[in-house]
Structure formats: C-alpha cells, structure tokens
Amino acid sequence: MTNTVRAIGATAEAAPLEPIDIVRRTPEANDVRISITHSGICHSDIHTVRGEWGDRPYPVVPGHEIVGTVLEVGSDVTRFAVGQTVGVGVIVDSCGTCPECLDHLECYCTGTGPRFTYADPEPQMPGAFTYGGYAQEIVTAERFVYRIPEGLDLAGVAPLLCAGITVFSPLKHWGAGPGKTVAVAGIGGLGHLAVKFAHALGAHTVAITSSEEKRDLCLKLGADEVLVSSDPAAMAAADSRFDIIISTLPSDHDMNPYISLLALDGTYVVVGAVNDLNRPLTLPGLMMRRRSIGGSMIGGTVETQEMLDFCGEHGITADVEVVAADYVNQAYDRVVAGDVAFRFVIDATTI
Ligand SMILES: [Zn+2]
Ligand SMILES: [Zn+2]
Missing domain, CATH: 3.40.50.720 (NAD(P)-binding Rossmann-like Domain)
Incomplete structure (x- = not known):
C-alpha cells in the first residue's frame, strides 16, 4: 500500500513551485507518519529547486524545517505516540554504525553519508527520491524525529529544525x-x-x-x-x-x-x-x-533534541511570517531580496 499526498514542488529547474501529488513510503516498523502543520522556507530550498547547487532529480519538493502531528507509528517505535507534536529537520537517515553516527553526529556520517530530507535517494523505494516538508504528510524513521516542547508557537518552532x-x-x-x-x-x-x-x-x-x-x-x-x-x-x-x-x-x-x-x-x-x-x-x-x-553544518540528532529542549526552557522561537502555500513563489523572491523578518513558514494545512 502506498500513500499519495499533496505537495508543493518544482517539476523542472526553472519552473515555479506548484501543487503536485507525491507518494510517501508505507510506514515500516521504525517509521513515524506525520501530518505536517508547518514547514519553514530555508534559503537552501531555493538554491536546490533553482538548480544552483547542481542537478537535482525533479520533481523537487523542498522543506527541511518540519513540524506536525503524529498520525501513525510503526511497531518498533518507542519514543512517539499518535497525536504528539513532532519535528523533522535536514537529514532523515545515516549509516548508524560509523564513528560519527555512534557519536550522534549523523550529519557528518562517514559511512553512507547523511541522507537529506529532500532530493536524495529514498532507500525504501528503489528509484525514488526523498521529498521534503512542503507536503501534507511525511514518513520518517524515528531516529530522525524530534519531540517539540510544549508551550512554544509552532510556526516559530519550524525554523529551529534547520x-x-x-x-x-x-x-x-x-x-x-x-x-x-x-x-x-x-x-x-x-x-x-x-x-x-x-x-x-x-x-x-x-x-x-x-x-x-x-x-x-x-x-x-x-x-x-x-x-x-x-x-x-x-x-x-x-x-x-x-x-x-x-x-x-x-x-x-x-x-x-x-x-x-x-x-x-x-x-x-x-x-x-x-x-x-x-x-x-x-x-x-x-x-x-x-x-x-x-x-559547521547543522548538528546531530541528540544535539538537535537538546536545542529544542533548550528553546522550551528559554521560550525561544524564530521570528516568522506565516504564509499560505500559494504564496511560496513570492516568498522565494522576497527571501532572495532579503525582504523577510526573519523566516517564512508555510501553513502546511493550506497545501
Ligand atoms: Zn535549511
Ligand atoms: Zn554513519
């Protein structure tokens, strides 16, 4: 069984972002299926969809500052439950056995290398590529899902993930x-x-x-x-x-x-x-x-959770402008022009 969801993606290098349908993998034993509520816009998204960082496997669905609600958990998932508010960041997999991974520095994995949240091969679906957070849902291994402390504005939490x-x-x-x-x-x-x-x-x-x-x-x-x-x-x-x-x-x-x-x-x-x-x-x-x-490049899983907990203790979130999905192309132009204080976040319920 596969799971088709709506997303916002680019179908070619110079193409604007537009609504498309994508297929998420069927949750496996270690997976968490998440209904996305907020998705931050990172400058990396723009570089990637515009082909500025080299060839990408189109369609590209960007987004690696993801907040949402758990819809379903695999049989081996222990840290999350249905209904919980969670986050997903820039990487969704790594080898898990190299010295860096054992040290919880998965972003510097020297085994397979880190697998990025979008535009990287999707291991469970041969020939497919990962799709990011500009979508209704995402399916991610538990190891790369984070608890979101209570009491924080969730739109302002999304940019914390990258x-x-x-x-x-x-x-x-x-x-x-x-x-x-x-x-x-x-x-x-x-x-x-x-x-x-x-x-x-x-x-x-x-x-x-x-x-x-x-x-x-x-x-x-x-x-x-x-x-x-x-x-x-x-x-x-x-x-x-x-x-x-x-x-x-x-x-x-x-x-x-x-x-x-x-x-x-x-x-x-x-x-x-x-x-x-x-x-x-x-x-x-x-x-x-x-x-x-x-x-320095992002951070490992343990440190990402530590950062989120620190934000919970200190009441820290990003200053954001929340936009609907149909504003994303204008938002990109404004990011490039430096016209945002300080981060756009897509209200993913409008996708
Ligand atoms: Zn980013
Ligand atoms: Zn590794």
Missing part, C-alpha cells in the same frame, strides 16, 4: 557561555537565532550588522551590543574582542576585517557561506593572535 540547530551546534561546540564574548555577523534567518541562543547561553552577545537601522531590532533579540560593520571607527574599536564569531554572512565576503575582531584563540565560524570565497585571506591576521577559522 536554522536553529545550524547556529546552536557551533555555539555549543566552541563554548559559548558565561565569560565569553560572542559576536554574530549577519542578522537574518540564522543570525537572529544565533543572537537569541548566545544571549540565553549567558555569553556577552554582540550583533554585527551592516545597517544602523537594525540596531534596535538586534537589541530586542537579546544583543548586549550592536556593532555596525560599515562604521570603520566602531570596527577598529572592536579589534581583538570576540572569543567566537558566528558568521552567517553570504558566500562572497571579505573575512579579514572580521578575523581582526577575534581575541587570542578566537574562532571565526562559517555557517552561512556554502560556496567558496573569492577573496584572499590574510594569514598573519590568524597567526598573530592564534586565531582559527571553523565551519
């Missing part, structure tokens, strides 16, 4: 907390969550934005200070101050002025730049203060 864990994981890894000064460069979908997390973790939090107009907004998000990157005097005054910089800046930016802001042993963590840099890096800037550049 944007949230993408910034939470490096903040934890590089030790953000009391006594540390953490800067967040770029205050958008990722950056606004990084500011909230850094503040809640107890770090002295500095928002770095190119626009003076965002100052009040940054303070409201929880920043202790705002540094305007277009102000040379302010940038000079912040020299060697930060223990960690979480950089959500777009791919093609000059890192050197930001590296100068790092304290001794400070780390510049790249999470927003997926393509290569086209600007040279000045190495003495690293050596003179034993600075590092790091990168």
